[in-house]
Amino acid sequence: MTVLAEALKDLDEKKVYQLVEEKIKSGTSPLEIIAECNAGMVGVGELFSSGQYFLSQLIFSAEIFKNVMNMLEPLMPKSESDGSAGKVVIGTVKGDIHDIGKNIVVNLLRGSGFEVIDLGVDVPAEKFVEALRETGARVLGLSALLNFTYPEMKTVVEAVTEAGLRDKVTIIIGGAPCNEQVRQFTGADYYAEDAVAGVNICKKVYS
Numbered sequence: 001m002t003v004l005a006e007a008l009k010d011l012d013e014k015k016v017y018q019l020v021e022e023k024i025k026s027g028t029s030p031l032e033i034i035a036e037c038n039a040g041m042v043g044v045g046e047l048f049s050s051g052q053y054f055l056s057q058l059i060f061s062a063e064i065f066k067n068v069m070n071m072l073e074p075l076m077p078k079s080e081s082d083g084s085a086g087k088v089v090i091g092t093v094k095g096d097i098h099d100i101g102k103n104i105v106v107n108l109l110r111g112s113g114f115e116v117i118d119l120g121v122d123v124p125a126e127k128f129v130e131a132l133r134e135t136g137a138r139v140l141g142l143s144a145l146l147n148f149t150y151p152e153m154k155t156v157v158e159a160v161t162e163a164g165l166r167d168k169v170t171i172i173i174g175g176a177p178c179n180e181q182v183r184q185f186t187g188a189d190y191y192a193e194d195a196v197a198g199v200n201i202c203k204k205v206y207s
């Protein structure tokens with residue numbers, strides 16, 4: 001684990017900001033900084049599941065991460081595009097309120113010229129279907145961080161199929177529990193290991 005990841009895992013707020021500041025000054029890419037922080041968050045999660053951290057510490061880690069994202073905001077890729085790269089509907093599925101990772105995906109997509117319809121968190125299947133119908137988006141991104149909410153992604157895929165939209169929409173899933181097995185279970189087209197992989201899939205769909 002890097003020093004920055006370690007500092008985030010330890011919830012050493014000041015040290016995290018100081019290290020991020022130094023990395024920004026030395027020209028480290030924001031995506032690299034995010035990846036290091038991500039590793040720190042996984043560490044926080046492990047301490048939580050082993051009972052060494054409580055919910056308050058989980059919340060605090062999210063606060064620190066959000067502040068880091070604010071520091072990185074001016075460095076994130078910007079695009080003058082009017083959304084002409086394509087439309088993407090995205091949201092965190094019903095029962096799940098984790099949105100830090102999803103928000104990174106949203107920022108990167110917008111920075112790459114996509115029009116993003118961000119439905120937020122705890123989104124029921126019918127909302128996704130409604131947004132796909134209204135916007136004609138050809139990509140749907142689903143985020144889930146909990147083992148017990150990833151089956152909800154399958155429910156969304158089924159709802160898209162029932163609405164007769166399945167052959168028009170590419171579905172990408174993302175978030176900590178996602179892997180090839182989960183993709184197969186849900187019936188989604190792709191799973192993305194990180195935000196950059198997700199953006200690349202969207203580019204492929206609209207190319």
Ligand code: B12
Pocket residue numbers: 038041042043044045046048049055058059061062065090095096097098099100101102104105140141142143144145146147148172173174175176177192193194195196197198199
């Ligand atoms: C911060 C955090 C919280 C915060 C969330 C704040 C917020 N606004 O998001 C709070 C405190 C609210 C929270 C609550 C809970 N949490 Co929580 N949380 C975390 C933690 C520590 C970090 C998550 C995070 O933000 N990571 C950083 C981001 C950048 O990473 P990411 O989300 O994975 O996203 C990246 C990729 O996955 C990808 N990606 C993500 N989504 C998508 C979508 C698409 C379309 C694409 C293309 C890509 C993509 O792109 C991102 C950037 O590369 C994780 C630990 C972990 N291992 O992830 C636990 C964790 C997810 N939480 C956990 C638990 C248990 C809970 C609670 C149930 C705790 C409780 N008892 O109440 C609640 C559930 C609330 C709910 N109903 O959703 C467990 C889940 C266990 C499991 N496997 O089911 C974890 C794994 C911790 C653990 N090890 O025990 N949590």
